[in-house]
Amino acid sequence: MKNMKSIGRCLLLMSSFSVFPYLTFAQAERKSMVVKLEGQENEKVVFALSEQPKYWVSNNELHIQTLSDEAQYTLSSVKEISFLNEHTQSNESLSSVDLSVSPNPAQDYITISGLTSNSNVVMLDASGLLMEQYFVEDSQGVTIKVSHLPKGVYLLKINDKPYKFIKK
The missing domain is CATH 2.60.40.3080 (Immunoglobulin-like)
Structure with a gap:
């Protein structure tokens, strides 16, 4: 060992x-949630925190639910999840x-x-x-x-x- x-x-x-339990993020500290996906164009999907995004993992998929929409992505295609910091306007990665x-x-x-x-x-x-x-x-x-x-x-x-x- x-x-x-x-x-x-x-x-x-x-x-x-x-x-996986729902996670929400304080709007006072964050402005948007960004999901980067693997692919030819490194697609980015942005969720405004005013839409109160919640995310969880189920059946090998990342689920994101907002007040007006819901999206699913295969877990293997998710490259990065990050947040745009409202105070500094810089990207702060979860990784x-x-x-x-x-x-x-x-x-x-x-x-x-x-x-x-x-x-x-x-x-x-x-x-x-x-x-x-x-x-x-x-x-x-x-x-x-x-x-x-x-x-x-x-x-x-x-x-x-x-x-x-x-x-x-």
Whole structure:
């Protein structure tokens, strides 16, 4: 087993939650939600926060619902989710530069580095089913065994921010 960083408390939750919980964002801090999709033209879809977008993962799809519309994208086609900051007018990506999940795709382990102290890490499968949840006390990072997982796309929710990884 590779050098595994300490995990303060490791909780495997068995609960009735089978769908990634709705997330909403404060309009005072954000102006728009941007979804970048893979493709020939690197398509961008922009959702105004005044439309109160909520998103969740279910059946290998990213669902986004606003007051007036709903959209679905296959999880494998989503390249990045970011928010246009109202105060600085700059793009702040959910895939923080300081935090990394590697290797991606992964076979045996994933290493999450750049965590802050007392980080929450939740692992969901592509259908939104909660697989595992960790509480990481130190800021050094953590290595998580994924060799037991079936091949596919997984979502990590790290301190309430989503990150995608692929198990090959």
